[in-house]
Amino acid sequence: MVRNGKQYLESLKDDRCIYIHGERVKDVTTHPAFAGIVQSYAKLYDMAADPANEMTYTTEDGTVANKVFMIPRSRDDLAQRRRAIQRWAEATCGFAGRTPDHVASFLAGFSSYPEVFGEYERNVHNYYKKARDEDLFVTYVIIPPQVDRSKAAYEQEEKYLPVGVLEERKDGIVVRGSQMLGTSAAVSNDLFVSCITPLRPGDEDYAVSFVVPLNAPGLKLYPRPSYAMGKESVFDYPLSTQFDESDSLMVFDDVFVPWEHVFVYRNIEATRDQFHKTPAHVLGNNQAQIRLCTKIKFLIGIARKVTAMGGTDKFPQVQERLGELASLAATVEGMLLASEYECMFDKYGNARPASRYLYGIVGMQDQVYAGVIKILRELVGGGVLQLPSSYHEMVNEETKDDIRQYIRATGVDSEMKIKLFRLAWDVIGSEFAGRHQQYEMFYNGAPFVVRGHAFRNYGYHEPLELLERFLNSYELPKA
Numbered sequence: 001m002v003r004n005g006k007q008y009l010e011s012l013k014d015d016r017c018i019y020i021h022g023e024r025v026k027d028v029t030t031h032p033a034f035a036g037i038v039q040s041y042a043k044l045y046d047m048a049a050d051p052a053n054e055m056t057y058t059t060e061d062g063t064v065a066n067k068v069f070m071i072p073r074s075r076d077d078l079a080q081r082r083r084a085i086q087r088w089a090e091a092t093c094g095f096a097g098r099t100p101d102h103v104a105s106f107l108a109g110f111s112s113y114p115e116v117f118g119e120y121e122r123n124v125h126n127y128y129k130k131a132r133d134e135d136l137f138v139t140y141v142i143i144p145p146q147v148d149r150s151k152a153a154y155e156q157e158e159k160y161l162p163v164g165v166l167e168e169r170k171d172g173i174v175v176r177g178s179q180m181l182g183t184s185a186a187v188s189n190d191l192f193v194s195c196i197t198p199l200r201p202g203d204e205d206y207a208v209s210f211v212v213p214l215n216a217p218g219l220k221l222y223p224r225p226s227y228a229m230g231k232e233s234v235f236d237y238p239l240s241t242q243f244d245e246s247d248s249l250m251v252f253d254d255v256f257v258p259w260e261h262v263f264v265y266r267n268i269e270a271t272r273d274q275f276h277k278t279p280a281h282v283l284g285n286n287q288a289q290i291r292l293c294t295k296i297k298f299l300i301g302i303a304r305k306v307t308a309m310g311g312t313d314k315f316p317q318v319q320e321r322l323g324e325l326a327s328l329a330a331t332v333e334g335m336l337l338a339s340e341y342e343c344m345f346d347k348y349g350n351a352r353p354a355s356r357y358l359y360g361i362v363g364m365q366d367q368v369y370a371g372v373i374k375i376l377r378e379l380v381g382g383g384v385l386q387l388p389s390s391y392h393e394m395v396n397e398e399t400k401d402d403i404r405q406y407i408r409a410t411g412v413d414s415e416m417k418i419k420l421f422r423l424a425w426d427v428i429g430s431e432f433a434g435r436h437q438q439y440e441m442f443y444n445g446a447p448f449v450v451r452g453h454a455f456r457n458y459g460y461h462e463p464l465e466l467l468e469r470f471l472n473s474y475e476l477p478k479a
Helices: 005-011 035-049 075-091 100-111 114-134 268-276 280-310 316-341 355-362 365-385 400-406 414-428 431-441 447-457 461-471
Strands: 017-020 056-058 064-066 138-141 164-168 172-179 190-193 209-213 219-223 248-258 262-264
Touching: 005 035, 035 075, 064 100, 064 114, 075 100, 075 280, 075 316, 100 114, 100 138, 100 190, 100 280, 114 262, 114 268, 190 248, 209 248, 209 268, 262 268, 268 280, 280 316, 280 355, 280 365, 280 414, 316 355, 316 365, 355 365, 355 447, 365 414, 365 431, 365 447, 400 414, 414 431
Parallel strands: 017 219, 138 190
Antiparallel strands: 056 064, 164 172, 172 248, 190 209, 209 262, 219 248
């Protein structure tokens, strides 16, 4: 089935354990820290349920599901999947990084390449079908807490700082510890838990993968401060109020996991291979690049409108900067489409976006986003700093005339100018904006890790063969 927004909202009312500002959250759907993003996600589910948006497909089992769960078997499947993911990305302007399609992509990748999971292969298949057919919102935590990063998991001062196996039972396992970074975890249904950072011999207790519901006994969420709370209007903070997806520390206080929800158990090789041998990491990053492409387009739209509003788009030096933005946006989109067009097929018939182009742009994501933000800052100038403190000055009888008179542009009224510049500030200057700059910088890990993916997946044999052919075409002259 494909859920609608109302069904999604109801699914979150399950007594999950979330603490923010020292208090336990009673209802995540109405709490001011989460209500905005919950409503935004509910709209995504309504979009997918509307046949006019063409976001569903008939699965191999004859069920109807959201295309974000699709296991692509052809270039056309990848294109259909891209269009569905793009619809959701456009609805959030690319500012929701952990929408339900992200981990859905990983689950599809896991299920499509079963050999990695050995005796737990059936668990992976069954859970994928459950998530797909019940249209579950699954997110993940796959990074250990930053306590002492110079040491392996088993070398930490205390055994259960990263999440690990505490006890093995006939009916399942008990886990203890913590994991980060639970983006959107507070408003999801289930949590996939594993470790994507390299593990070493001795780390077997931490070499696990499993899923748990968000209301599992002993599971606790500690979100960072909300950027939506205290913002009384969408007009003043249009992104913060609607798309602050939250990031949480997840604490596992002796959480029970039944065997049927275990994908990997005390196996370092399988913990690594589930991401990089299956299509999971490629499909997940393909989804991420579709989102990034949409986000960059949205940002350069702001830049174009701001410069047109002020008349600066007629200046050659401004056109140069707009041209640079266009080049960056075209590069991201071009690499995305190239990875799709040059897709490769594995032995199970899965269509995988070409790693050369996918990881090529993934390796530039931190630089591209930072570059776009820097140019946008230059183009908006000081205008974002000379705005009224809130919309109240625009409607207060004592102040509204001054605002209308002095904050405007030629042919553009005060309301539209302030609306646009408020949006620009929420992109470049608010707490929400700062979080997004940090988020995109480390989206796939530290820069050396991300560039490592690009290095390993480019295929250096081709340029080396080209070089060798040329070097062999001439010789040292004879004496």
